[in-house]
Amino acid sequence: MRVLHVISGMDHRQGGPTFALFGLAGAQHAIGLDVTCFVGVRPGDSPELPDALARIGVRIIRCGPCRGPLATCPTMRGDLGRAVADADICHIHGVWMQIQHEAVRACRVHGVPYIFRPCGMLDPWCLRQSRIRKMVYMAWRLRRNLNGAAAMHFTSETERRLVAPLGLRPPGLVEPGGVDLSEFAALPPRGTFRALYPAVGDRAILLFLGRVHPKKGLDLLIPAFARVRPPGWMLVIAGPDDRDSMGAIRRMVEVERLQDDVLFTGLLRGEARLAAFVDGDLFCLPSYQENFGVAVVEALAAGLPVIVSDQVNIHDDITRGEVGAVVPCEVDALADAIAAWTRDGALRAAAAARARPFVAATWDWSAIARRWAGHYERIVRGSAPAARRAG
Secondary structure (H helix, E strand, O other): OEEEEEEOOOOHHHOHHHHHHHHHHHHHHHOOOEEEEEEEOOOOOOOHHHHHHHHHOOEEEEEOOOEOOOOEOOOHHHHHHHHHHOOOEEEEEOOOOHHHHHHHHHHHHHOOOEEEEOOOOOOHHHHHOOHHHHHHHHHHHHHHHHHOOOEEEEOOHHHHHHHHHHOOOOOEEEOOOOEOHHHHOOOOOOOHHHHHOHHHOOOEEEEEEOOEOHHHOHHHHHHHHHHHOOOOEEEEEEOOEOOOOHHHHHHHHHHOOOOOOEEEOOOOOHHHHHHHHHHOOEEEEOOOOEOOOHHHHHHHHOOOOEEEEOOEOOHHHHHHHOOEEEEOOOHHHHHHHHHHHHHOHHHHHHHHHHHHHHHHHHOEHHHHHHHHHHHHHHHHHHHHHHHHHHO
């Protein structure tokens, strides 16, 4: 089975969609699928993740430099046409860029079935951002592109429910993102992160790991932490600045007089990222919108209990697995959860003990990749007559 994945960028700064495809493509290759990733490249993008996939045998086709609001380049149409012609199925990630439209166009020309993974971009919160432009784009060509898909790939039942009001025709496939469990098999020793950041000292760590972006809920987390001021705890904010949001967050910390209780590390990668999970005592992601939440699953894989908002689309799983708390996007509710979980070590220990087995049962990339092999086979078999007619 020749699988072509198409994404507008695979730079680590682009967050969840990038890491989800990185894990999925690697896992699919490991079970024997013939995997190609067609990746848009913008000026300044790091080649690290595509290069890592290439080293294990995933074919990488780079297109760029991509520029402008739709991230396009002069060779995109031709390059994608050739890539699609060599594929049995095309898995398209994201919805708003030119690369997704060109992938659909090529699939129509060559009679190749395609799947859309909207990556949370069709959730109501996302549709409200730049609302008029998105309404115009949807009417112009996106709705037709989506309705022509063999399936919509949602990463949770919550995402499927949120997108349902759009009335799209394709059937929905719910397959979560995952985590490479091998990465968490041999974690750094406890104390490694504290050695890197001596300012933490022996304080317990409430960890936020992700992009510093307005949707991530740091404007809730900082005042909630300030309201509780749990003795013996430090808030660690680990992640890169996105859209010049860091200045406002730092000012909020100053207003709350938390300078001695909040540590900004910037982007953590490799062992430093794993060390933050290991030394952490509680993870928090109070996002206003989160299609999946890779960092949440990674925290659980490291044995760290979590607090998430009810806008993180895997919140039902957190409740079902009893591995943390789910709260609305409100300062008071978040503060109450922080107070309860920072004060009760037994509560954290019980959730931590459940976390790693729950991740292995729910978000193992190997199992997810095997299910995708079945999905692809059924779609290709079902669409073969249409593909022949289109050709």
